[in-house]
Amino acid sequence: MKPATAVQLRKEVKFRSKEELEALCLRLARFKKENKELLTYLLFEADHEDSYVAEVKDHISAQFDAINAAKFYYVKKSIRKILRETKKYIRYSPVKETEVTLLLHFCETMIHFSSSIKRSKTMMALYERQLQLIEKKIEDLHEDLQHDYLYELRELPR
Missing domain, CATH: 1.25.40 (Serine Threonine Protein Phosphatase 5, Tetratricopeptide repeat)
Incomplete structure (x- = not known):
């Protein structure tokens, strides 16, 4: 399976609801430690x-x-x-x-x-x-x- 490009992902994200995006982020965080660390930075540390x-x-x-x-x-x-x-x-x-x-x-x-x-x-x-x-x-x-x-x-x- 070939992954989608960043442009394709950006366009697809625009069509998703808030609940779907939240579920996708949490599902993404389950699979890799780096994803969790990045999400932690973005939510808690970026400010x-x-x-x-x-x-x-x-x-x-x-x-x-x-x-x-x-x-x-x-x-x-x-x-x-x-x-x-x-x-x-x-x-x-x-x-x-x-x-x-x-x-x-x-x-x-x-x-x-x-x-x-x-x-x-x-x-x-x-x-x-x-x-x-x-x-x-x-x-x-x-x-x-x-x-x-x-x-x-x-x-x-x-």
Whole structure:
């Protein structure tokens, strides 16, 4: 079965009643955790972006604290998982500052996590890619915000 395009879905949604749309949303939320998380963001967090960012930052920090540092393999695997989750939370928010803030927090937490990360070429490459992505995203922001975020970015070790 081929899924419908966004345009086709938008047209079809216009013909549905409020009750049908509510049932469709709740049914969609039953099937995938990401759908529930997105719906939770849209219903409860979208109006309170600052608290959402703080909550995600706390989650990122908690994930780093929970990393099994016994073997470097587990550290690499866990950091990649944390980055995937961070990017998932970034996708939920349409606010560009949220993306920059969360990526900066991820990079800051990652680089200060362990000295073994600084000795790993793959981890430093991942870190550098995120810094480049942050630089690119900062260019899209307002000038005042650019200045603030560039200052934070320059504070991070390279």
